[in-house]
Amino acid sequence: MVPHLVTSLTGPINELEQRILESMPVIERWFRLEWMEHTPPFYCSVDVRNAGFKIAPVDTNLYPGGFNNLTPDMLPLAVQAAMALIEKICPEAKNLLLIPENHTRNHFYLANVKQLMTIFHMAGLNVRLGSLDPAVTQPTDIQLADGSVLTTEPLIRERGRIKLKHFDPCTILLNNDLSAGIPDILRDLHEQYLLPPLQAGWAVRTKSRHFQSYEEVAKKFSKVLGMDPWLINPLFENCPAVDFAEGTGLECVQNHVDSLLGRIRRKYKEYGITEKPFVIVKADNGTYGMGIMTVRDAKDLDSLNRRSRNKMSTVKDGQALSRVIIQEGVPTSERIEDSVAEPVVYMMDRYVVGGFYRVHGERGIDENLNSPGARFVPMELARLMGQPQIGPAEPNRFYMYGVLGRLALLAASYEMEATDPQAEQYD
Structure with missing residues (x-):
């Protein structure tokens, strides 16, 4: 089930939200049956955008790095999910090796690593850190902002x-x-569980493949609820060969931007939506908010300046951007202290364990919020127990985001099955 978190929404419940809340028994049974057939990723975070007329996931991260942004109240939920996970995967486990990113001087990210270690320690495991960085040749202490210390150690292959x-x-x-590629040390392990699997890394994974899987999930789900899947599904197209620095492949991007904007306009007309549509052009693989731009007209791509081209030419770890996904833009209707905000849902196994808002005071409702200047505002658990109740209980508005997060989680499961190099053995 989904924890009851306090969202920034305080107005009347809209039609889509009402339908999802009223369909809870049907939805939970549907998820239960799906999870009988599919295995969820180990953990996952999903960025959700709520436009009021449409609610959709816009990014799915299979290596979530913000567990430190969850409130202490959510820790027991994560620990319980971690215990269930370990019991399924390796019930006799006593040791867990955690391999973090190599850029371990980012104190926000380090706080995430510390929180992950705490979760699995509380789940009954000995947890130590191993580094893929070849520069780490001996145990190395890293000072955290709160004064605590993490020790990372060199990996040994034996x-x-x-x-x-x-x-x-x-x-x-x-x-x-794994944005920089799959290191040989991680391949072909003997009687060890590597989680998530190698095909979950950005060296293999693409966003267009994920959203193709999500489209399939959204259609199945929407059929059960008797609604238009577009209401929860961002339309997309992709270009597999682009070089912004050299200016090659931009015709493909322009054509797909124009095509996608046309498809969105038709849906807006169908629903009487008067807002001007936009699309997000972003790297088809990679994360950290790099290689992303908002486009409202295909002609805008004719006038990209050198700075914009350079910004779109590389992603994390200096990897060249060579393919893009063009995704329907979903404006956000949520605000925190007059700044635009988007909810981020965190899951372990098939359970929602919490969420927070990504907030940016210098970005608009149609822009990427995962950029320098963003801050994170935790969602608090709703304090309903033990309080005098006047009138009907407040509905769990976060439930809607938990449903969208789990739909993206299920899509990631479909995606991992489709790209599993060992899948042929099980046919």
């Missing part, structure tokens, strides 16, 4: 297993999205 000195885990948890 008889097909990854270890640390005097530490042989049955489970290895990656919190490194």
Whole structure:
């Protein structure tokens, strides 16, 4: 089930939200049956945009890096989900090796690593950090902003297993999205669980493949609820060969932008929406809010300046941007202290364990909020228990976001199955 969190929405419940809240028994049964057939990713975070007339996930991260932004009240939910996960994967486990990103001087990210270690320690595991960075050749202490210290150690590959000195885990948890490629040390492990699997990394994964899977999930779900899947599904197209720095492949981008804007206009007309549509052009693989721009007219791409081209030419770890997804833009209707905001839903296994808002005071409702200047505002657990109740109980408005998050989680499950290199063995 979904925790009852306090959202920034305080107005009347709209039609789509009402339908989802009223359909809770049907929705939960549908998810239950889906999870009987599919295995959820180990953990996941999903960025959701709520336009009022439409609510949709716009990004799905299989290596979430913001567990530190969840409130302490949410910790028991994450620990309980972690315990259920470990019992399924490796019930006799006592050691967990956590491999973080190499840029471990970012104190916000380090706080996330510390929180992950706390969650799995409380779930009953010995947790240690191993680094993929070849510069780490001995145990290295890293000072955190709160004064605590994390120790990261060099990885050892021995008889097909990854270890640390005097530490042989049955489970290895990656919190490194492999944007720079898959290191050989992680391949072909012997009797060890590597989670998430290698095809979840950005060296293999693409956003267009994910949203193709999401479209399939959205259609199935919407059929059960008797609604138009567009209301929860961002339309998209993609270009597999683009070089913004050299200016090649831009005709493909322009054609798809024009085509997609036309499709969105038709849906807006169908629903009487008067807002001007826009699309988001972004890297088809990668994260950290790099390689993203808002486009309202295909002609805008004719006048990209050098700075904009350079901004779109590389993504994380200096990797060249060579393919893009053109995604329907979903404006956000949520505000926190007069700044635009979008909810981010966090899950472990098939359970929603919390959420927070990404907030940006210098961005508009039609822009990417995952950029420098963003801040994170935790959602608090609703304090309903033990309080005098006057009138009907307040509906769990976060439930809607939990549903969208789990739909994206299920899509990631479909995606992982479709790209599993071992899948042929099970046909």
